[in-house]
Amino acid sequence: MLAHELARIQSTGLRRTRRVLESPQSAHVTVDGRAYVSFCSNDYLGLAADTRLIAAAQAGAARHGVGAGASHLVSGHTSAHHALEQALAEHVGLGEAVLFSSGYLANVGLVTALCGREDEVFADRLNHASLNDAALLSRARVRRYRHLDLAGLERGLAASRARRRVIVTDAVFSMDGDLAPLPAILALAERHDAWLVVDDAHGLGVLGPHGAGSLAHFGLASDRVAYMGTLGKGAGVAGAFVAGHPTLIEYLINRARTYIYTTAMPPMLAQALIESLRVLRAEDWRRARLAGHVQCLRAGLAGTRWHLLPSDTPIQPLVVGDAQAATRLAAALAERGVLVPAIRPPTVPQGTARLRISLSAAHSDEDVAQLLAALRALA
Numbered sequence: 001m002l003a004h005e006l007a008r009i010q011s012t013g014l015r016r017t018r019r020v021l022e023s024p025q026s027a028h029v030t031v032d033g034r035a036y037v038s039f040c041s042n043d044y045l046g047l048a049a050d051t052r053l054i055a056a057a058q059a060g061a062a063r064h065g066v067g068a069g070a071s072h073l074v075s076g077h078t079s080a081h082h083a084l085e086q087a088l089a090e091h092v093g094l095g096e097a098v099l100f101s102s103g104y105l106a107n108v109g110l111v112t113a114l115c116g117r118e119d120e121v122f123a124d125r126l127n128h129a130s131l132n133d134a135a136l137l138s139r140a141r142v143r144r145y146r147h148l149d150l151a152g153l154e155r156g157l158a159a160s161r162a163r164r165r166v167i168v169t170d171a172v173f174s175m176d177g178d179l180a181p182l183p184a185i186l187a188l189a190e191r192h193d194a195w196l197v198v199d200d201a202h203g204l205g206v207l208g209p210h211g212a213g214s215l216a217h218f219g220l221a222s223d224r225v226a227y228m229g230t231l232g233k234g235a236g237v238a239g240a241f242v243a244g245h246p247t248l249i250e251y252l253i254n255r256a257r258t259y260i261y262t263t264a265m266p267p268m269l270a271q272a273l274i275e276s277l278r279v280l281r282a283e284d285w286r287r288a289r290l291a292g293h294v295q296c297l298r299a300g301l302a303g304t305r306w307h308l309l310p311s312d313t314p315i316q317p318l319v320v321g322d323a324q325a326a327t328r329l330a331a332a333l334a335e336r337g338v339l340v341p342a343i344r345p346p347t348v349p350q351g352t353a354r355l356r357i358s359l360s361a362a363h364s365d366e367d368v369a370q371l372l373a374a375l376r377a378l379a
Contacts, residue, residue, distance in 0.1 A: 013324035014344050024049035024207055027362040029339070036339040039357045041286050042194035044206050044314045045286045047236025052279060053272045057258050060271025063295055070262035072099070073253070084270040085241065089275050092204070092213050094227055094243040095127055098252050103201050103230035104130040106139060106240040109256030110226055112167060114195055115140035120162035122194070124155055124169045126176060131168050140166070147173075157192035161183050165194035171214035172202035175356065177311030179203075182218050189224055197226045202315060205234020206290065210281040217295030235276045237267045286361035293368050295361040300372040304379045309354075316357040317343075318375075326353035329378060337376040 010014045023030040025048040029038045042296065047053055056072060060080055070076035081099055089097040099190060100106035111134035113122055119140040126147045135142045145152040157165060167189055169180050182198065189196040200214045208216030211234060215227060223245040232237040252259060261306070280286070296314055301308055309317040320326040323344040330342035333355075344353045 001165050013313070013322075013327050018043055025079060027360055027364070027367055034337075035096070035335055036334070037363075038339045038342050039363075039371060040356055041360060042233035042273065043236055043362065044202075044234045044290060044360055045211070045236060045280055045283075046360050047234075047276055047279060050236065050279065053236060054276050056275035057268045057272035060268035061266075064267035064271070066268060067266055070264065071260065071262060072264045073260055075268055078264070078267040078268040078270070079262060080267040080274070083274050087274055088229070088241050089243050091210075091277055091281065092227060092229065092243050093216060093221065094225075094245075095250040096246045097241045097243040098249050098256075098259065099265065099270070100240045100242065100259055101262050102238075103199070103228065103232075103240040105258040105262060106228050106230075107131050107199060108134045108195075108297040109258035110197060110228060110242050110252065111135055111166065112138045112257065113252055113255040114138075114166050114197070114226070115164065116317070118163040120160050120165050122156055122167045123164065124148065124173075124180070126173050127168060127183075128174055131170070131197075135168060137199075141357065147176075148178075150181065150188065153185070153278075154188055154192075157194060157301050159189060160192075165192060166197060167194050169199070170202075170250065171198050171313065172201055172207070172313050175317060175343060175354075176309050176317065177202075177313045177315030177317055178309070179207075179217075179313065182214060182220055186225065190222070192264055193226055195226060196222070197228065199228050200232060201228070201230040201240075202313065203234075204229040205280050205296065206287060206314060210284065211287060221229075231273055231276075235273060235280065237269050237272070237273050237276055239269060256316040264293055289361045292358060293363055296365070296368050297357065297359065297372065300368075301375065304376065306375075306379065314359040316359065318355040318357060320353050320355065321351055323353040326328075326355060330355060332378050333374050335369075336377075338371050338374050340371070 001099045019031045068076035085097045107130040115138035121135040121140045121142045123144045143156045202213035205211040279306045307319045326342040340355045343356045
């Protein structure tokens with residue numbers, strides 16, 4: 001039965017396979033024995049293989065060992081974790097922060113702690129799968145509104161009689177690269193006495209002054225915001241955190257099951273992340289280079305047969321349409337030494353299969369030019 005289902009997936013061009021990365025994550029990688037220019041990674045600032053972060057991780061391992069050995073509430077909460085939480089809260093301009101082992105765990109822990117059977121979740125239809133799963137696991141009523149449809153969101157909030165209302169949204173949408181209108185959404189949350197959960201997985205490090213994220217980008221601050229940021233993308237390492245009012249953070253420490261029942265991240269990674277925050281705050285040139293790459297790519301693909309979705313972020317989706325056509329285009333680029341992932345349903349809606357081009361400060365102008373030349377030739 002499983003083999004039959006896999007064959008069906010294969011026939012529709014939706015079967016996924018894994019490549020083996022044999023080099024550090026960077027703009028230039030070795031995969032399955034072949035060299036590529038990579039536009040696959042969420043390492044937006046080029047920090048994943050930064051020697052300063054490596055040295056910090058090595059020093060952290062020498063001091064703390066390679067594993068935390070326990071959950072935060074038992075005996076795994078080290079001085080490195082504690083210092084990182086304080087640094088993260090300061091970086092994003094919120095009261096306190098609590099670490100989670102991944103963004104998925106952070107979203108599930110946060111939403112299921114805030115919501116129960118008597119509550120209602122309002123979710124953008126293009127939210128990340130972790131937010132969707134979190135809403136379902138919370139057992140609250142889930143109302144999904146059309147992408148960025150604030151009028152629909154307001155109608156739902158006005159009609160709700162739930163004990164607690166929670167709006168959940170990506171800040172930067174991971175497959176479209178567009179930015180949620182957070183000031184307007186926060187205004188709705190305040191008007192209708194709702195929590196606002198913001199998943200800033202793809203904004204932290206990239207947006208806002210010194211990479212402080214999407215809230216800082218818009219100049220927002222509110223005690224009703226629960227802010228989730230991941231640490232394996234712009235920050236270049238691993239893990240995630242939730243930041244907000246100190247009461248919220250204390251509540252999550254006591255009620256978020258994915259925090260309570262999970263071994264803490266290795267403290268050596270917390271030490272590397274403290275260095276990562278120092279670097280990404282100090283080196284604004286990384287964000288300036290990213291912005292230049294985005295402008296170059298969009299100008300270079302103007303007038304080609306494929307449609308770039310509107311995005312000013314490092315996520316540049318090139319819509320192809322058919323899943324098999326997207327797979328063939330990605331394979332043709334790989335033959336030319338350029339690695340770009342084909343994103344297909346169910347990750348994106350039917351008929352909108354695409355290449356998800358991820359730009360990085362680690363890319364050179366020549367790397368972007370090589371991608372453009374290959375796409376123009378294939379067009």
